[in-house]
Amino acid sequence: MSESRAVIFGCAGPELSPAEAAFFADTRPWGFILFGRNIVSLNQVAELTNSLRESIGRPDAPVLIDQEGGRVQRFKPPLVPQYPSGADLGALYNANPEAGLRATWIMSRLHAFDLYPLGINVDCLPVLDVPSPGGHEVIGSRAYGITPDVVSVLGAAACEGLKAGGLLPVIKHIPGHGRAGADTHHELPHVDASRSELSGRDFVPFKALAGEAMAMSAHVVFTDIDPANPATTSRRVVDEVIRGEIGFDGLLMSDDVSMNALSGDFATRASAIFAGGCDVTLHCNGDRAEMDAVVSVTPTLSGESLRRANAVMAAFKAPDKSDEAALRDEFEGLMAAS
Incomplete structure (x- = not known):
């Protein structure tokens, strides 16, 4: 583990090329992330994740995915069911809190x-x-609701469902993306709400789930806290808000370094992410030239970042003994009733 670099990489396609395997063996990323381009069949994905781990000699290395349900679901039918959105779960919770909590846990x-x-x-x-x-x-519909209390309780249920199945969650997008007036894939949003407004609303769910092992940052400028830098690269936001007020002491990973909310070349972006206090940077698209630039400034995990990464690895548990067929039937019944 001490040899791992503080980066999570994607790969270009459904199979790991010899050049990619050699690159990963040389650069030793801490983990990997998959997207739709990497998915053809279930057996193929299992072979790919095995190849990724073999390339770095770590059979337990984290392999991540964005599988939320709704419009953000990398695995799609017919490989897996189309799952409801966070807003769908929130609507059920508003009508029947017990059913909404149960459905959220089951879906995870x-x-x-x-x-x-x-x-x-x-x-x-x-x-x-x-x-x-x-x-x-x-x-939008990715959110569980429009009040911090609903988001907090359903977010907690989602985390517990994943952990019961042997996975770890990543709480996102810390310290809050809900006020952002732009899509950070394309541009950098500025949020002008006061810090007290943010504390009373946006930060609340993250405080409630601050004990989780991993979080993903928001590429959002909070002008009342740091008018010059998005949270991802802001030492003030990371130290004062994420580590301080929110109290999150887990592994802080950046949102994707290739998103256009960030500026500069890729080495500049990655350097700013580490200077801001993120433990790990995330590069998703598998572009080799971009990865070369990112890894040129990426340190090996050490100090507090290594401690947090080790805590992530220690947090993985074996899946519980839940009955899959019974849970699928129960979930269908809960969502049909909504």
Whole structure:
């Protein structure tokens, strides 16, 4: 573990090329992330995750995916069911809190049934962002609700369902993306709400789930805290808000370094992410030239970042003994009743 670099990489396609395997063996990323381009069949994905881990000689290395349900679901039918969105679960909770909590836990447990046998052990879920009027639809229906209390309780249920199935969650997008008026894939949003407003709403779900092992940062500028830098690269936001006020002491990973909310070349972006206080940077698209630039400035995990990475590895547990067929039937019944 002490040899791992503080980066999570994607790969280009459904199979690992010899050049990619050699690159990963040389650069030793801490983990990997999969996207739709990497998915053809269940057996193929299992072979890919095995190849990724073999390339770095770590059979337990984290392999991540964004499998939320709704419009962000990398595995799609017919390989897995189309799952409801966070907003669908929130609507059920508003009508019947007990049913909504149960359905949210079950859906995460079903994600784990889908993913764990394929060698995927981290799901970038739950979305803890609280949408506000004027916020961009990039969050929208991915959110569980429009109040921090609903987002907090359903986010907690989602985390517990994943962990029951042998996966770890990633709470995102810390310290909150719900007010952002732009899609960070394309541009950098500025949020002008006061820190006290943010503390009373946006930060609340992250405080509630601050004990989770991993979090993903928001590429959002909070002008009342740091008008010059997005949270991902802001030492003030990371130290004062994420580590301080929110109290998150887990592994902090950046959102994708290739998103256009960030500026500069890829070495500049990655350097800023580490200077801001993130433990690990994330590069998703598998582009070799970009990865070369990122890894040129990426340190090996050490100090507090290594401690947090080791805590992640220690947090993985074996799946519980839940009955998959029974849970699928129960889930269908809960969602049909909604």
